[in-house]
């Protein structure tokens with residue numbers, strides 16, 4: 001299958017899971033109306049001041065982080081391939097009383113169209129489950145460089161590729177991701193919001209959908225950290241921060257994870273430290 005078809009299949013898989021994810025998230029409208037935020041300190045510290053800034057939130061899912069960015073004074077445009085996620089993002093914005101714009105598109109089409117139309121942003125941001133959906137890192141990085149204003153910055157916080165080498169019981173069973181190798185997942189996107197039992201639901205955890213099974217498979221693309229950094233640098237962006245974290249925000253990927261303050265999940269004591277997330281800030285000079 002061509003990459004575009006794989007990404008289309010991913011759209012179907014994401015569409016199928018949105019309802020299950022949202023079923024666990026509690027009263028989000030109220031959470032936002034009362035000043036709640038879904039952003040973690042790691043991305044906030046890389047993003048810096050957002051007051052009045054134009055922000056492109058790429059792969060925004062159902063818009064919780066987009067609305068949190070908007071609540072900080074940013075003028076946010078959220079982009080995602082999933083019809084269900086974008087439709088939920090729009091309804092959530094109305095419930096929350098927070099203004100943000102949401103556009104449904106494959107990220108590659110959106111970056112190309114936005115550059116062609118000469119729309120520019122001061123900040124681009126993406127987080128938590130991003131790089132594994134990208135079929136072409138150079139086109140992604142080049143597209144981001146094209147839509148940034150001079151002096152603008154891109155911030156990415158994502159799960160560390162090293163974490164992909166372990167099975168859920170911390171067994172070292174897989175090779176380090178590299179080369180964008182395709183990984184078909186017949187079981188599709190899972191209900192990780194449900195299995196994280198509160199880690200991803202700051203508005204409160206609801207039991208919601210049980211035993212979700214996704215009828216739509218998906219395809220991941222495997223990239224190493226060096227490849228991500230090289231793609232951004234190769235697009236002319238200046239890397240001003242690359243941070244690695246020995247815990248993972250929100251999601252419980254592995255057995256026995258203990259919850260630290262602020263919904264951070266850490267390995268059990270008998271597992272040696274391993275980076276579970278990384279953050280990058282890259283600037284258009």
Ligand SMILES: C[S@@+](CC[C@H](N)C(=O)[O-])C[C@H]1O[C@@H](n2cnc3c(N)ncnc32)[C@H](O)[C@@H]1O
Nearest residue numbers: 007014059061065080081082106107127129133
């Ligand atoms: C794990 S979620 C990202 C989490 C998100 N940051 C949040 O705040 O919930 C990954 C998102 O990427 C989107 N996605 C996957 N492939 C895409 C593509 N080719 N273009 C645009 N969005 C895509 C999915 O629809 C999904 O919403």
